[in-house]
Amino acid sequence: MAQKLENTRVAILVTEGFEQVELTDPRAALDSEGAETKIVSPDSGEVQGWNHYDKGDKFPVDVPLAEAKADDFDALLLPGGVANPDQLRMKPEAVQFIKDFFAAGKPVAVICHGPWTLIEADVVRGRKITSWPSLKTDLINAGAEWTDEEVIVDQGLVSSRKPDDIPAFNKKMIEEFAEGIHRGQRAAGR
Numbered sequence: 001m002a003q004k005l006e007n008t009r010v011a012i013l014v015t016e017g018f019e020q021v022e023l024t025d026p027r028a029a030l031d032s033e034g035a036e037t038k039i040v041s042p043d044s045g046e047v048q049g050w051n052h053y054d055k056g057d058k059f060p061v062d063v064p065l066a067e068a069k070a071d072d073f074d075a076l077l078l079p080g081g082v083a084n085p086d087q088l089r090m091k092p093e094a095v096q097f098i099k100d101f102f103a104a105g106k107p108v109a110v111i112c113h114g115p116w117t118l119i120e121a122d123v124v125r126g127r128k129i130t131s132w133p134s135l136k137t138d139l140i141n142a143g144a145e146w147t148d149e150e151v152i153v154d155q156g157l158v159s160s161r162k163p164d165d166i167p168a169f170n171k172k173m174i175e176e177f178a179e180g181i182h183r184g185q186r187a188a189g190r
Contacts, residue, residue, distance in 0.1 A: 003034030004178045011040045011063070011073040011101075013094060013117075017083025020049030020056035021163045022111050026077055029170035035177070038062040038073075042091050050081055065093055070100035075177040080112025080132065089120035099123065105181040107156040109173040111166070115139055115159065128154040130161050155184025 010030055012023060027037050041047050042065040049056035070076075076098065078085070088094040098121040101108050110118060115131045116138065118124050125143030130152045139146045151160045151168040158176050160169035176182075 003032075004174055005030060006034035008035045008075065008177060009073045010035045010037045010075045010077055010177065011068065011070075011097075012037055012077045012079065013040050013065075013088065013097060014047055014059075014079055014084055015041050015043055015087045015091075015094075016048050017050055017081050017087065018047070018079045019081035019084070019112060019163065020051055021166065022079035022081065022114075023049060023059070023077075025163075025166045026079070026109065026111075026170055026173060029174060030077070030177070033174055033178075035075075037077075040065055040068045040097070042066075042088075042094060050083070065091070065097065068097060070097060070104060070106065073101075073106070074180065075106055076101045076108045077173070078108065078110040078114040078117060080110075080114040082113050085113050085116040089117045095121050102185055105156065105183055105185045107158070107173075107176040107179065107182060107185065109158040109169065109176070111160045111169055112162055115144075127157060128152055129157065129159045131159060132161055156182030157185060 040063045041061040046058040102123045112132045119142040128145045136146045150165045158172045
């Protein structure tokens with residue numbers, strides 16, 4: 001039986017302080033459907049995961065952000081954690097990497113605090129999205145329609161609120177990543 005994401009390359013953009021389960025569980029779901037997942041990071045060597053307030057495991061960086069191009073991937077996964085997206089949104093090369101996925105119409109999945117990077121990339125205006133509740137005002141101020149739901153899909157953008165939402169998040173992420181390019185995603189990225 002063919003896997004839904006065979007020949008699909010997925011970038012997972014993280015830096016220090018990502019919520020570990022928001023990387024490991026979605027990555028396992030993607031891998032089980034045949035995707036090739038790569039951790040992309042501005043850090044070299046390894047990145048530190050977190051289990052809420054406690055240090056988790058370290059993960060090897062597969063592709064340094066300085067060498068990563070959205071053209072080399074079919075989709076993007078943005079885990080949350082508080083420190084991770086807060087640091088990424090301060091790195092112009094990370095913000096540009098995200099913008100490039102939207103400009104190309106490629107699907108993007110984001111969870112928890114991850115939408116901070118989308119706000120910085122100016123790709124949420126006019127989009128329906130969810131997140132960790134503390135980002136509600138930030139997203140609304142950036143022009144998004146924020147809703148408190150387990151998972152929201154808007155033209156190739158998949159969003160969820162928290163680790164408890166991961167099963168629904170994974171299901172929709174796999175569906176959207178399998179569909180590939182979304183014209184509405186491209187329009188939002190302009």
